[in-house]
Amino acid sequence: MSVVVKIPTQLRASAGGEASVDVSGTTVAEVLDALFERHAELRERLCDESGDLRRFVNVYVGGEDIRFGAALQTPVADGAEVQILPAVAGG
Amino acid sequence: MGATNLGCRECGAAYELDASYVCSRCFGPLEVVYDHTELTTDVAELRRRIQGGPQNIWRYSDFLPVLDGQPGPSGRVSSRAGLPAGCTPLIRADRLAERLGLGEVWVKNDAANPTHSFKDRVVSVAAARARELGFEVLACASTGNLANSVAANAAALGLESYVFIPADLEEQKILATGVYGTNLVKVRGNYDDVNRLCTELSGERDWAFVNVNLRPYYAEGSKTLAYEIAEQLGWETPDRIVAPVASGSLYTKIAKGFREFLDLGLITGDVPAMHGAQAQGCSPVAQAWDGGHDVCRPVKPDTIAKSLAIGNPADGPYALELARTSGGSIEAVTDDEVRDGIRLLAETTGVFTETAGGVTTATLAKLAAEGTIGSGDRVVLVITGEGLKTLDAVRGTFESFEIDASFDAFETEVEPIASGLRVA
Numbered sequence: 001m002s003v004v005v006k007i008p009t010q011l012r013a014s015a016g017g018e019a020s021v022d023v024s025g026t027t028v029a030e031v032l033d034a035l036f037e038r039h040a041e042l043r044e045r046l047c048d049e050s051g052d053l054r055r056f057v058n059v060y061v062g063g064e065d066i067r068f069g070a071a072l073q074t075p076v077a078d079g080a081e082v083q084i085l086p087a088v089a090g091g
Numbered sequence: 092m093g094a095t096n097l098g099c100r101e102c103g104a105a106y107e108l109d110a111s112y113v114c115s116r117c118f119g120p121l122e123v124v125y126d127h128t129e130l131t132t133d134v135a136e137l138r139r140r141i142q143g144g145p146q147n148i149w150r151y152s153d154f155l156p157v158l159d160g161q162p163g164p165s166g167r168v169s170s171r172a173g174l175p176a177g178c179t180p181l182i183r184a185d186r187l188a189e190r191l192g193l194g195e196v197w198v199k200n201d202a203a204n205p206t207h208s209f210k211d212r213v214v215s216v217a218a219a220r221a222r223e224l225g226f227e228v229l230a231c232a233s234t235g236n237l238a239n240s241v242a243a244n245a246a247a248l249g250l251e252s253y254v255f256i257p258a259d260l261e262e263q264k265i266l267a268t269g270v271y272g273t274n275l276v277k278v279r280g281n282y283d284d285v286n287r288l289c290t291e292l293s294g295e296r297d298w299a300f301v302n303v304n305l306r307p308y309y310a311e312g313s314k315t316l317a318y319e320i321a322e323q324l325g326w327e328t329p330d331r332i333v334a335p336v337a338s339g340s341l342y343t344k345i346a347k348g349f350r351e352f353l354d355l356g357l358i359t360g361d362v363p364a365m366h367g368a369q370a371q372g373c374s375p376v377a378q379a380w381d382g383g384h385d386v387c388r389p390v391k392p393d394t395i396a397k398s399l400a401i402g403n404p405a406d407g408p409y410a411l412e413l414a415r416t417s418g419g420s421i422e423a424v425t426d427d428e429v430r431d432g433i434r435l436l437a438e439t440t441g442v443f444t445e446t447a448g449g450v451t452t453a454t455l456a457k458l459a460a461e462g463t464i465g466s467g468d469r470v471v472l473v474i475t476g477e478g479l480k481t482l483d484a485v486r487g488t489f490e491s492f493e494i495d496a497s498f499d500a501f502e503t504e505v506e507p508i509a510s511g512l513r514v515a
Contacts, residue, residue: 009295014115045117054117054118056101056113058403060287065283067389083287083291085290086118086120086290087403088113088120
């Protein structure tokens with residue numbers, strides 16, 4: 001199960017400068033764990049002490065915010081794109 | 092200027108005053124931090140300096156994050172200053188107050204800005220800072236009003252621009268954007284999709300996205316609404332504010348503006364009770380308020396109030412905190428109440444507002460009916476945009492007469508009905 005995780009510019013320094021990382025996993029939680037295994041520094045950037053996503057971190061699977069799905073348990077299909085972006089106010 | 096750095100609202104980490112908006116440590120939003128100690132020595136002189144300043148937001152340049160203060164004098168080089176935003180009317184609305192059983196209601200009519208919404212305030216500040224930082228392209232993700240403002244301000248300043256909007260936006264807002272010669276990009280999706288695309292694009296293009304990478308500067312422009320309200324009330328705060336909530340940025344920055352002036356001793360009173368207004372079809376913040384939560388669950392917007400249709404409000408947590416600490420609330424009203432609100436404001440004040448103003452007016456009416464706002468309160472209703480931009484909202488809400496061009500026709504077909512009399 002291969003999944004592409006798109007890394008926002010602000011986090012690329014913590015991800016070896018990469019704009020996207022290929023990992024495997026069937027849920028968002030598994031995908032993120034696999035990502036953190038490769039780039040440990042990303043865990044504290046994105047998650048709080050209890051392991052939950054920080055409140056200004058948005059994660060999308062195939063363009064859909066995971067809070068519309070099952071949050072970290074949202075399924076991720078083979079070949080899907082997982083995108084991490086900061087929440088930005090202002091319309 | 093008083094701005095010293097950018098600081099993370101979550102963890103406090105400090106950053107340079109450049110085009111960044113997110114904390115690289117904890118992903119929290121960055122905000123401009125000021126040192127106003129120099130301004131505290133002579134408050135009377137500061138007040139005079141503001142009063143002697145230009146009739147636009149740059150009279151408050153001590154409190155805005157641009158290095159050179161007011162961006163250029165008027166005259167030959169006036170094109171360097173862009174469109175003059177702000178100094179919009181604060182109208183005493185006695186007949187609206189009477190209809191609602193209230194005592195003192197004021198309408199802050201921000202439709203009276205150059206592109207007819209409060210967005211000119213935020214874009215002016217973001218564009219000024221973007222030029223200082225050397226950007227040549229302005230861009231934005233917009234629900235419509237911002238699109239108008241970015242396209243117009245870029246034209247005024249001679250900058251190139253890219254404007255991204257949801258493809259299903261009101262036609263008036265699309266036309267009033269394209270006319271300025273911007274690169275207008277209609278995205279198939281809602282605002283949250285547009286915002287996601289622009290957040291990604293801002294990392295890949297060297298552009299000034301006013302509400303993404305320039306967001307810390309942009310958001311500061313909203314404080315000028317509070318400065319003006321206080322100055323127009325004779326350097327006093329009102330008791331209550333009713334303002335719209337989309338992302339929560341305007342709502343929270345109005346309170347910040349009052350707090351800054353109170354801290355400096357420029358104005359008297361307290362931070363007003365802040366009442367936030369949302370449309371029920373897109374009310375993630377009001378739902379969180381009702382449920383007692385401190386974060387918002389995103390929603391898919393379905394409302395005629397498209398300028399407020401942000402389903403994933405990034406400043407939601409701060410809006411909830413402010414409603415709590417200020418003694419205010421976050422309310423939601425139905426689309427029918429929004430239409431009624433537009434009519435109520437128009438009929439009692441002569442101000443024709445877009446759907447967002449219908450949301451705030453309906454919310455004021457609701458709070459008055461509940462008794463939350465009473466006749467002893469001095470209330471300011473914030474009207475952020477112009478009715479001509481959302482004409483569909485009032486279609487079918489009133490009747491008119493059609494007659495032949497004859498006196499008899501007028502006398503028999505119109506007058507008896509218009510005056511409420513029946514011909515025997």
